[in-house]
Amino acid sequence: MLQEELKNRLSEVKDKLIGIEETTERRIYLLCEAENAHAVNKFLFEDLALRFVIATGIDSDDCFEILYHFSNDETGCVITIKAFIRDREKPSIESITPFLPGAEWIEREIHDLLGIDFENHPNLRRLILADDWPEGVYPLRKACPERSEGTKK
Amino acid sequence: MKKTMQKPILAVGPFHPLQEEMEFFQLTVDGEIVTDIDARISYNHRGIEKISETLQFDQVPFLVSRVCGICSASHPLAYVQAVEDIVGVQPPERALYVRTIINELERVHSHMLWVGLAGHFIGYDTVFMWAWKYREPVLDLLEEITGNRNNYGNVKVGGCREDIPNELKPKILKELDGVEKKTEMLTKAVLDDPILHARLKGVGVLSKEDAIAYAATGPTVRGSGIAIDVRQDDPYAAYADLDWNVISQPEGDVFAKTVVRLLEVLESLKMAKEAVTKLPDGPIATEVKEIPPGEGCGRAEAPRGETFHYVRSDGGNRPIRHKIRAPSYVNVPSFKASCIGQHIADVTITLAAVDPCYSCTERLAVVDGHNNIIHDYETLLQMSREKTARIKKEIGAPEFKMEDI
Numbered sequence: 212m213l214q215e216e217l218k219n220r221l222s223e224v225k226d227k228l229i230g231i232e233e234t235t236e237r238r239i240y241l242l243c244e245a246e247n248a249h250a251v252n253k254f255l256f257e258d259l260a261l262r263f264v265i266a267t268g269i270d271s272d273d274c275f276e277i278l279y280h281f282s283n284d285e286t287g288c289v290i291t292i293k294a295f296i297r298d299r300e301k302p303s304i305e306s307i308t309p310f311l312p313g314a315e316w317i318e319r320e321i322h323d324l325l326g327i328d329f330e331n332h333p334n335l336r337r338l339i340l341a342d343d344w345p346e347g348v349y350p351l352r353k354a355c356p357e358r359s360e361g362t363k364k
Numbered sequence: 365m366k367k368t369m370q371k372p373i374l375a376v377g378p379f380h381p382l383q384e385e386m387e388f389f390q391l392t393v394d395g396e397i398v399t400d401i402d403a404r405i406s407y408n409h410r411g412i413e414k415i416s417e418t419l420q421f422d423q424v425p426f427l428v429s430r431v432c433g434i435c436s437a438s439h440p441l442a443y444v445q446a447v448e449d450i451v452g453v454q455p456p457e458r459a460l461y462v463r464t465i466i467n468e469l470e471r472v473h474s475h476m477l478w479v480g481l482a483g484h485f486i487g488y489d490t491v492f493m494w495a496w497k498y499r500e501p502v503l504d505l506l507e508e509i510t511g512n513r514n515n516y517g518n519v520k521v522g523g524c525r526e527d528i529p530n531e532l533k534p535k536i537l538k539e540l541d542g543v544e545k546k547t548e549m550l551t552k553a554v555l556d557d558p559i560l561h562a563r564l565k566g567v568g569v570l571s572k573e574d575a576i577a578y579a580a581t582g583p584t585v586r587g588s589g590i591a592i593d594v595r596q597d598d599p600y601a602a603y604a605d606l607d608w609n610v611i612s613q614p615e616g617d618v619f620a621k622t623v624v625r626l627l628e629v630l631e632s633l634k635m636a637k638e639a640v641t642k643l644p645d646g647p648i649a650t651e652v653k654e655i656p657p658g659e660g661c662g663r664a665e666a667p668r669g670e671t672f673h674y675v676r677s678d679g680g681n682r683p684i685r686h687k688i689r690a691p692s693y694v695n696v697p698s699f700k701a702s703c704i705g706q707h708i709a710d711v712t713i714t715l716a717a718v719d720p721c722y723s724c725t726e727r728l729a730v731v732d733g734h735n736n737i738i739h740d741y742e743t744l745l746q747m748s749r750e751k752t753a754r755i756k757k758e759i760g761a762p763e764f765k766m767e768d769i
Contacts, residue, residue, distance in 0.1 A: 237598060238449065238661060262592070263579040264663075265689035267674050278687075280661065280672065287598025289661045313579030313694055316405075339406045350414060 212259065214286050224254050237288045248277065248294035249305040255281050256311055261290060263313050268321035270352045275302050275327060296327065306332035324351040371399070374708065376715070378407050387696070391703070391711060398711055401703045403696060416686040421447060421521060421655050424683065428673075429515050431688060434477065436515045437463075437470040438666035439673075439688070445600055446675040447521045449660030453652055457602075457644045459523035464601040465536075465643075466509065466516060467664070468636040472543070473502040474667035475583075475625040475632075478716075479554070482622065485716050486563055487749050491554060498546040501539050508532065523649025528640075536640050544633045551626040562755040564619035567706070568714030571616055574701035582669020583628065584695045584718045587621035589614035594665040605642070608635050618717040655679070666691055668718070692718065709748045 212220070214236075221231065221239075227247040232240040243251055255261045261281040269276040275296040282289055296302045306329035308315045318329045319338035326349040329335060340350075349355055377388035386407030392400035412431060416424050425440035432439060441463060448455070455463075476499035483491025503513045509528055510516035518525050528536075554560055570580070575588040585592060591612040595603040611627045613620035657679040663672045669691030676685040695718040703714050 234658070234660070235449065235452070240659075262576070264670070264672050265687070265693070267685070267687035269676065269685045278674065280674065282597075282663075282670075284592045284597045287594075289598075289663075291661070311579070312577050312700070313697065316693065316697055339409055341406075341409075350411070 212283060212285055214288060217259070217283060217286070217288065217290075220259055223258075224251050227251055237286070239288060239290045241290065241292045243292060243294055245277075245294050245296040245304045248279070248292060249307060251292050251294075252279055252307045253310060255279075255290065255292070256307075259283075263311055264289070266314065266317045266321065268325045268327060268351065270325060272353070273297075274299065275325060277304060277321065277327070279307070301328070302326065303328035303330055305330045306335075308332050323349075325349050326352065374398075376711070378404070389699070389715065391708070393708060396707050396709075398703050398706050398708060401699050403699065405696070413686055413688060416683055418682065420681045421677075421683065424686065425519055426517055428688065429517055431690060432666075433514050434474045435470070435666040435668065435671065435690070437466050437518070438664040438671045439690075440517075440519045441467060441601070442662045442664040442666075442671045442673040443675065443686075443688075444519050444521050444662065445664065446660040446662030446673040447655060447677075449662055450658040450675065450677055451521070451652055451655060453522055453650055455523040455650055456647050458527070458646045459648045459650075460602040461639050461643050462524045462528050462648060463519060464603060464606070464639045465528065465636050466506070466518060467601065468632040468639070469502055469506050469509075471632045471667045472547075472629050472636070473499045473506070475629045476502070476547075478625055478667075479550070479622070479629075482618075482713065482716055485713050486560075486752075487745055488559070491550075494546075494550050494553075498543060498550065501543055505536055505539055508535075520649065521655075522652040523647070525649075527648045528643065530643075533640050533643065537637055540633055540637050540640075544630065544637075547626075547629050547633065551630065554626060555623065558759075559752055559756060560622075561619065562759055563752050564622060564713070565615075565617055567618045567710045568702045568717055569616045570698055570702040574698060575616070578698040578701060579694045580669070580698045580718075581694055582666070582691050583621055583624045584669060584698065586610070586612040587624045587717075588616035592670075594663050594670050598663060600662075600664060602639060602642075603635075606635050606638050608638075618713055621717045655681070668692055669695060707751075709744065709751055 227250055228241050228243045230242040241251060256263060261283050264280040264282050267278040277294045279292040280289055294304060296304055304327060306318055308318055309331060315334065316338055318332055319335060321327055322329060322335055323337055323339045371392045374391040374393050376391060378386040388404040390402045391398045412427060416427055419427055424443055428439040428443050429436040476495045480492040480495030483489065483495065506516065507513045510518045510526060570584065570588050572588050572590060575585040575590055589612060591610045593610045596610050608631055611624050611631060613623050655677045657677055659676040661674050663670055671691060672689040674687040675683050678684050699715060703711050706714060
């Protein structure tokens, strides 16, 4: 799919987005709220047949962001869906693993590191953290101390 | 009353002297056939993404080159490209060529390492010794160029740290010619070998659909007929200037992945030689003083597939978020598609075929749920060899002779 066609097709999900940013020729960011992320992901993966690269979880100060990176291998364009989770107390977003098995690990990883709940994930076990890691401590949250009290010297 | 039957579980991992990383696979088996696979990772979680947030932009390449010993050129390259995406800076021509040469030499030695290990895993140690012997001059060249056999520490935001001296060019070309001749011989020997055809064809097939669903990358998908390669799709360094082809094979089995890697070695040697010949004169770095606020994605084709880095800056001197996606992260889960339905004796080579440099033959203990028989490494190797002999007899393959090569 060429760049022009891609941009035209993206307008089909325009009502689900709150903005489109093009930082360079080959980098496009689609901004949306958490509840629309599932539909936009499904559109990019199934309708546009883009390749899923990875997702990034970020603790921004007032919200959590999940970035879903997709690649259009015909033009080398990276399309990133930036989903904002506004609820900091009980952050959650719908899982994309049911239609995209390649996302299983990264959703488990973000769940471990940022404490974000992925609804309808088939297997949200721990992936990254050790079995004896305390519950409720999420290492990639900004509030997380760099060392726990026990190891501080 | 509910009838419960415990399924026999076969444990592969987590530790093995040959492994670079610890991984643990639980195979559910029904007799000889694998019916399910579950992977556990992160035995060696080092928190690199978190550490990266505490380092300055300039220090991070040294950190990420330690993500993987073998991919120690592609990770820093993907990172600096992500930062260059934020800054909007283009490194000088010569720096792009130096990056290309180092990355292609890395691919050559990494693929040769894999070919050797794959030979070893299926009990074919001649291939192991050949491949590792021919890999050695490449490492020596890298040491001469960068000072290290691995962990080159040669890229920085805006260019490279160390140049390739022009006096070194004839030597590099001569050495690479030698490596190319040997690799051609090895490739022909491997591709002509009836035992390898019998052992690897039709084993561990990853279909095109599964490769897409699991978002796999690199030689793993190029062996399944998907010709994606970041070097061609999103050209970086000097790849757009060079004359080369993306290698792909349609079958999706272990043999196809072997063919892809061997032919890629030849292609990489060709590219490295072309880049050395064309190496333009000029500076090797543009000065980058400040990283503005923003975000960037950088990617590079590592030997195992696409390496992806995402960096966000708030205008300070440290990244506020740095996400790293190594290719094995998406290749390893594809075992769910390629291992189920396989024979146990085929699983180790299937696991090794995505090149996580992983195989656990020596620690493999097969527990048969009904009779409590434990097969050790020797027995499994024997079983594997017996299977080869059986298939060879079935297909009537000729005896393998060294003189035929």
